[in-house]
Amino acid sequence: MNILAGREHSISELRQKLRRKWLKKSEQEAEQQEQLQELIETVLGQLLNDKLLDESRFTKSFIRFRIAKGSGPVKIRHELMERGIPGDLTDNYLDESYDFWQEHIETVRSKRFGLEQPEDYKEQSKQSRFLYQRGFSGELIRRLFNDF
Numbered sequence: 001m002n003i004l005a006g007r008e009h010s011i012s013e014l015r016q017k018l019r020r021k022w023l024k025k026s027e028q029e030a031e032q033q034e035q036l037q038e039l040i041e042t043v044l045g046q047l048l049n050d051k052l053l054d055e056s057r058f059t060k061s062f063i064r065f066r067i068a069k070g071s072g073p074v075k076i077r078h079e080l081m082e083r084g085i086p087g088d089l090t091d092n093y094l095d096e097s098y099d100f101w102q103e104h105i106e107t108v109r110s111k112r113f114g115l116e117q118p119e120d121y122k123e124q125s126k127q128s129r130f131l132y133q134r135g136f137s138g139e140l141i142r143r144l145f146n147d148f
Contacts, residue, residue: 004047008058011044012084018043059085059093070108073101075135105136105144118145 003009003017018040023033047053059080066076073094080090095101109127118124124145131141 001052004052008061009053010055010058010083010085011048011053014047014053015040015044055085055089056093058083059089063093067104070111070134072105072108072131072135072137072140074137078135101136101140102143105131105140108134108136109144 003014009017019037022036022040044053062080062083062085063076066079071079073096076094077087077090080094081087109131112130113127118127128141128145131144132138
């Protein structure tokens with residue numbers, strides 16, 4: 001419960017945290033480890049039944065947080081995949097509309113580099129690399145600079 005009190009978690013994340021906390025291979029026999037694995041799965045099942053653990057709630061929260069930090073759709077999708085969130089659930093909550101992401105990429109770029117457009121190709125390349133690292137697709141980046 002202390003782990004869940006801090007923030008939402010995916011099932012996969014919580015399973016990993018509980019395993020690290022409870023399973024110390026050097027200190028326990030194989031039989032004890034197997035019992036602890038079963039206990040972890042039982043605890044996760046109970047948390048799901050009690051709606052204290054909810055992957056859709058986690059996904060929505062995670063996406064909102066990452067967008068607020070300036071991340072793009074590619075990076076958000078990848079990070080959710082790393083946390084064990086299925087692609088169809090990600091698709092349900094990750095707004096793929098062109099208008100939203102075009103507006104978001106403009107906001108992220110102007111926050112970092114100002115409202116002026118890049119003066120030359122070197123500056124545009126620098127800004128493109130920054131946006132790519134933030135998780136924006138090449139298509140969104142090209143469209144942004146073509147609009148200038």
